[in-house]
Amino acid sequence: MRFRDIKKNKKRKQQLQEKNKTQIRYASYPDRIKALITDMFMIYAPILYFITYVVMGSKEAFQSSQWAPFLGVTLYALIYALLISKFGQTPGKKAYDIKVVDDTTHENISFIRAFVRFIAFLFSATILLGLLTPFYRKDKKALHDIICSTIEISVDKPLSV
Template structure:
């Protein structure tokens, strides 16, 4: 048997294992804890650097309209890179949860992660989008439904 055939056979076995196991959806409390952890680990340092290194102090930051936008944009890029490449941010890794495609279980990629983040901002703005997970068995929020993603408990086999 050729090496290529062995490699393809292993890939199909791994896909069958992933599709056969039942997804354990992440609890709302874990998602909130992971979000708060990410705010402290990623967003707070970004704001600190913008405020005290580039802007020169909190007064200039508070007067600026562009500085908060730049902070959120940098956070969105870092978040999207981490979720697209690994399926996790540091907060999600701390609580063993992962963001994957709802149908295939594969990682989302950068552009879908960025779209999911933008939809998260919309969901958070209307609050109703975040409340949808309280009424669904799979704990999917509005931004998960729009982007076709799901947050699962990452259990190692």
């Protein structure tokens, strides 16, 4: 056999292996933003309302407290991490068919990793550079995804019969 034929066979095998791999569709950036806004209204706003009017008693007490906003963000982070680790989705991500998974195994991530991802997201949002990285990467990873080795993928809805 000639070397050229061996090389062609090797390329064909590689092409077949690539076709057999499941195709990963990365979540679009606009859908990720819409999912974040949905989560803010469905999870974070009720937490802030509860802290403001049930725990603190008034808007003025909430505004004068340094601990109330921190408590709100911490509760949101815990709920977010719990949902991501258990289901891979928050309500906003589920609405837009997005799932957060490990970038190599495509399995759900642990609670600690999801919590660290949220903290890294806060850092990314603060410096803004981390939120712009998906525009320059093929895999559409933001800085918090790079730090935690995660990806946000689009999942297809199961067909209802």
